[in-house]
Amino acid sequence: MSKGDRKLIPLGKRRICIYPGCSLTASSRDFADSLFQMARMAGMWVEELKDWNCCGASPAHSVNPEYATLLSGRNLILAQKQGIEDLYVVCPSCYIRLKESMHKLDKDAGLRDKLFEAYGTEYTGEVNVRFFLESLEPGDEEIFKGKMNQSLAGLNAVIYYGCLMSRPERVTGFELKVYESSIIKFVENTGAKVIDWGASSRCCGAHLAVSRPDLSDRLVDRILDYAKRAKANCIITFCPLCQVNLEMRGKAKDRLPVFFIPELAGFATGEVKALKWARRHLVNPLPLLRNHRIL
Amino acid sequence: MQTKSTEPIRMDAGFMKDVAERSGQMFNSCFHCRSCSGGCPMGEEMDYLPNDIIRMVQLGLKQEVLESASIWLCVGCLACVSECPNGIHIPDMMDTLRQIALEEKATIKEPEVVAFHQAFLDQVKRYGRLYELGFMTRYRMKSLPVLRDLPNYMKFFFSGRLNFLPEKIHKRVDMKRLNEVCNVER
Ligand code: SF4
Ligand code: SF4
Numbered sequence: 001m002s003k004g005d006r007k008l009i010p011l012g013k014r015r016i017c018i019y020p021g022c023s024l025t026a027s028s029r030d031f032a033d034s035l036f037q038m039a040r041m042a043g044m045w046v047e048e049l050k051d052w053n054c055c056g057a058s059p060a061h062s063v064n065p066e067y068a069t070l071l072s073g074r075n076l077i078l079a080q081k082q083g084i085e086d087l088y089v090v091c092p093s094c095y096i097r098l099k100e101s102m103h104k105l106d107k108d109a110g111l112r113d114k115l116f117e118a119y120g121t122e123y124t125g126e127v128n129v130r131f132f133l134e135s136l137e138p139g140d141e142e143i144f145k146g147k148m149n150q151s152l153a154g155l156n157a158v159i160y161y162g163c164l165m166s167r168p169e170r171v172t173g174f175e176l177k178v179y180e181s182s183i184i185k186f187v188e189n190t191g192a193k194v195i196d197w198g199a200s201s202r203c204c205g206a207h208l209a210v211s212r213p214d215l216s217d218r219l220v221d222r223i224l225d226y227a228k229r230a231k232a233n234c235i236i237t238f239c240p241l242c243q244v245n246l247e248m249r250g251k252a253k254d255r256l257p258v259f260f261i262p263e264l265a266g267f268a269t270g271e272v273k274a275l276k277w278a279r280r281h282l283v284n285p286l287p288l289l290r291n292h293r294i295l
Numbered sequence: 296m297q298t299k300s301t302e303p304i305r306m307d308a309g310f311m312k313d314v315a316e317r318s319g320q321m322f323n324s325c326f327h328c329r330s331c332s333g334g335c336p337m338g339e340e341m342d343y344l345p346n347d348i349i350r351m352v353q354l355g356l357k358q359e360v361l362e363s364a365s366i367w368l369c370v371g372c373l374a375c376v377s378e379c380p381n382g383i384h385i386p387d388m389m390d391t392l393r394q395i396a397l398e399e400k401a402t403i404k405e406p407e408v409v410a411f412h413q414a415f416l417d418q419v420k421r422y423g424r425l426y427e428l429g430f431m432t433r434y435r436m437k438s439l440p441v442l443r444d445l446p447n448y449m450k451f452f453f454s455g456r457l458n459f460l461p462e463k464i465h466k467r468v469d470m471k472r473l474n475e476v477c478n479v480e481r
Contacts, residue, residue: 022424022425022427022462023425023427025424025462026425026427026462027427051464051465051466052464053419053423053424053464053469053470054419054423054424054425056416056419057415057425058370058371058412059411059412059413059415059416059419060416060419061371061390062371062389062390062393062412063393063394063397063409063412063413063416064394064477064479065387065390065391065394066477067473067477067479070473070476070477071419071473074469074473096371096373114476114477117472117476118469118472118473118475118476119469119472119473163336163370163372163373163374164372164373167373167374167376167377168377171373171376171377172373202336203336203337203370203372203374205336205370206370206371206372207370207411208337208368208370208408210411211405211407211408211410211411212368212405212407212408213444215337215340215368219336248444248447282447282450
C-alpha cells in the first residue's frame with residue numbers, strides 16, 4: 001500500500017483510511033483481518049495510514065500528557081499530509097487518545113508550536129478522527145444480510161462494549177446509542193441470539209491486567225459471572241484489549257470464548273480464514289462452534 | 296518537597312492551584328456529590344475514592360495524594376467524566392498528579408504500574424510502535440510472579456499472534472526529535 005499515492009480505486013468503492021493501532025498488527029491481527037474483510041464486503045476500499053505510530057495508549061498520558069499529545073499528534077500530521085479528511089480508528093482506546101490529542105492541539109497554540117518543532121509540519125486541524133463504526137450508517141447491517149449463508153444459531157451472545165465505547169458523545173465524540181440497535185440486528189441476522197445483560201459497559205481492568213492482574217481478575221470474573229447468569233455461551237466485543245483480558249484474566253474455571261464482532265460475519269459468510277481465527281483464541285471456541293455445526 | 300512525618304499534617308497551599316493549572320480543571324466547582332466515585336470500577340481497590348482525591352487536593356494534602364495508590368489505579372475509563380455534574384475531568388487530574396509524583400520523586404505506592412508504563416514507553420520511544428514480545432519479556436523479566444501467564448504467551452506466540460521482530464515506523468528520527476522536544480530521555 002506504499003506506492004502510488006493516489007492510485008485509482010475500483011469503481012463504486014469508497015476509500016477509507018484506517019488507523020489500525022499496535023494491537024491490530026500483532027495480538028489482535030485476526031480482528032484486523034476479519035474487520036477489513038467485512039469492510040470490503042460493504043464496498044469499502046481500506047487503506048492504512050502510512051507510517052502511523054503508536055498512540056501511546058495509557059502509559060504515555062499516564063506519565064507525560066504532553067508527550068502523549070505530541071505522539072498521537074504525529075498521526076494527525078501524517079493524515080494531513082496524506083490528504084485524509086476522516087481517519088477511522090479501530091481500537092476504542094486509540095480512538096480516545098487520538099481524539100484527545102486533536103482537541104488539545106486545537107485548543108493550545110503552545111502544543112501546536114511544539115508539534116511543529118518535532119515534525120516540521122504546521123498542524124491545520126483539517127483531519128477528523130472518527131471511530132470505525134462511523135464508516136457505516138445505522139441500517140447498513142442489511143448489506144451483510146444477503147451474504148450470510150451459514151446460520152450461527154446456537155450462539156447465545158452477550159455484547160460487551162467495554163468502558164470507552166459506551167460513554168456519552170459529549171465525552172468521547174462517538175455516540176453508541178445511534179448504532180446500538182444496528183449492532184444487535186447485525187448479530188441477530190447471523191442467526192445468533194443476543195441476550196440483554198447488565199455488564200455491557202463494565203471495565204475489564206484495561207492495562208492493569210498486565211501490571212496488577214489480581215485486580216483485573218476480580219473485574220473479569222464479575223463480568224463472566226454476569227454473562228453466565230444471563231445464560232450466554234459467548235461474548236462479543238469491539239476492543240482488542242477487552243478481548244484479551246476477558247479470555248486471559250479471571251479465575252473462573254468454565255470460560256466463555258470472546259469474539260470480535262467482525263469474526264461473526266466471517267463465520268456467517270463461510271470465510272475460509274474463519275477456522276484460523278477460531279484456532280487462535282485463548283479460550284478454544286471450536287467445541288462450541290462444532291456443536292452447533294458452525295465451523 | 297516534604298520530609299516524611301506522621302504529624303502534624305502538612306498542607307501545601309499552592310497545590311490545588313498548581314494541579315488545576317496543569318490539568319485545566321476547576322476543583323472549586325466540585326461539591327462532593329460522589330457521583331464519580333460511585334461509578335468508578337477501581338473504587339474498591341483504591342485507598343482514596345476519586346472524590347476523596349479531589350478533596351485532598353483542595354485541602355493541599357500533597358504528600359498523601361502523591362503517595363496514594365489511587366492515582367496509579369485510575370485506568371481512565373471515563374465513567375466519572377460521564378457522571379460528573381460539573382464537568383470535572385478526573386482522569387486528566389490523575390495524569391497531572393502522576394506526573395508530579397514522578398517529577399518530585401514521591402514514594403510510589405504502585406511500582407508495578409509505573410514499571411509497566413515505562414517498559415511500554417521504552418518500546419515506543421525506540422520503534423515508534425509497541426513491540427509486544429519485547430515489551431512482555433522485558434517487563435515480565437522484572438516481575439516474575441506472573442508465571443501463570445507463560446502458557447498464554449506461548450500460545451500467542453506459536454499461533455502467530457505475536458510478532459517475532461519489532462514493528463517499526465520508517466521515520467524513526469521523528470521519535471528522536473519528539474523525545475528532544477519533550478525532554479524525555481530514551
Ligand atoms: S461527580 Fe464531580 S462534583 Fe461530584 S464529587 Fe465527583 S468530581 Fe465532585
Ligand atoms: S477514569 Fe479513573 S477515576 Fe474515573 S471512574 Fe475511571 S478509573 Fe475511576
